[in-house]
Amino acid sequence: MTETDLALPKLGLGTYQMHGAACQAAVESALALGYRHIDTGQMYGNEAAVGAGIAASGLPRAEIFLTGKVCHALATPDEARVSLNASLERLQTDYLDLCLLHWPRAGLDIPGILEMLMRVQEAGKTRRIGVANFTLPLLQLAVTKVGAPLLCNQVEYHVLLDQTPLLSWLRAHDMMLVAHVPLARGRLVDHPALAAIAARHGATAAQVALKWLLDQDGVAAIPKAGRAASQRENLAALDLTLDEADLAMIAGLPKDVRVVDPPFAPEWHAVG
Numbered sequence: 001m002t003e004t005d006l007a008l009p010k011l012g013l014g015t016y017q018m019h020g021a022a023c024q025a026a027v028e029s030a031l032a033l034g035y036r037h038i039d040t041g042q043m044y045g046n047e048a049a050v051g052a053g054i055a056a057s058g059l060p061r062a063e064i065f066l067t068g069k070v071c072h073a074l075a076t077p078d079e080a081r082v083s084l085n086a087s088l089e090r091l092q093t094d095y096l097d098l099c100l101l102h103w104p105r106a107g108l109d110i111p112g113i114l115e116m117l118m119r120v121q122e123a124g125k126t127r128r129i130g131v132a133n134f135t136l137p138l139l140q141l142a143v144t145k146v147g148a149p150l151l152c153n154q155v156e157y158h159v160l161l162d163q164t165p166l167l168s169w170l171r172a173h174d175m176m177l178v179a180h181v182p183l184a185r186g187r188l189v190d191h192p193a194l195a196a197i198a199a200r201h202g203a204t205a206a207q208v209a210l211k212w213l214l215d216q217d218g219v220a221a222i223p224k225a226g227r228a229a230s231q232r233e234n235l236a237a238l239d240l241t242l243d244e245a246d247l248a249m250i251a252g253l254p255k256d257v258r259v260v261d262p263p264f265a266p267e268w269h270a271v272g
Contacts, residue, residue: 099129156258
C-alpha cells in the first residue's frame with residue numbers, strides 16, 4: 001500500500017437495495033455520523049445516489065474508503081473495464097479504494113477480469129482489488145494461479161454461518177474477510193439468544209451480532225442501515241464488550257444458516 005491508501009475500516013455502510021434520494025440521504029447521514037467506508041456495486045443500481053451522497057457530505061474524497069464492484073454478468077474483461085469507467089462517472093470520483101469482482105458465476109472469465117482489474121489498479125483507478133462470494137478453490141485460482149494481489153473476499157458471514165476454513169485461509173494469506181448481511185437480513189435483530197446477551201449489557205441483539213464479527217482479526221462488516229438511528233446503533237456496537245459466557249453462547253448457535261444463495265452462486269462447500 002502507498003501512503004495515500006486508506007485502511008479498510010472495520011465497520012462500513014452497505015447500500016444493497018437502497019435507491020434514489022433515500023440512498024443519498026443514508027450515505028450523507030452515515031458520513032456525518034463518522035462512517036468512513038461506503039460499499040456499493042454495479043448490480044445495486046445506486047452508484048449515482050451513492051456518489052451524490054458522498055459529494056453532498058462535504059468530506060474530502062481522500063477521507064472516504066469507497067468500495068465498488070464489477071458486475072458478474074459482464075462477458076469479457078473489456079466490457080468490465082468499460083463498465084468500471086462508467087461506475088466512476090456515476091460515483092463522481094476518479095478512483096475506488098477497493099474494486100471487487102462481484103460473484104464468480106459459471107463460465108465467467110475470472111482470470112481475464114482479475115488481470116484487467118490488476119491493470120486498472122496499476123493505472124490508479126482503484127487502490128486495491130478484491131473478490132466477493134469466492135469459495136476456497138476460486139480464491140486459490142485468483143491468488144496462486146492468476147497472482148492477483150487481493151485485499152479481501154466479501155462473503156456472507158454472521159453468528160449463524162460458520163466461515164472458519166475460509167477465514168483461516170484468508171488470514172494465512174494476509175487478506176481480510178468483509179462480512180455482508182452481518183445481521184442475516186434481519187434474522188438476528190430479535191434473535192432470542194442474542195437478545196439475552198444484549199440484555200446483560202444494555203445493548204441490542206444486532207449490536208451483539210456485529211461486535212462478535214468486529215472483534216475477530218481480519219474481519220470487517222458492512223451492515224445496511226438506511227435510518228440514522230440504525231447507523232448510530234451499529235456504530236455503538238464498537239463500544240460493547242462481550243465476555244467468555246457471551247462467546248460460549250454464540251458458539252453454541254447453529255452455524256449452517258445461509259440467507260444469500262442466488263441461482264448463479266458457486267458451490268459453497270467446494271474445497272481446495
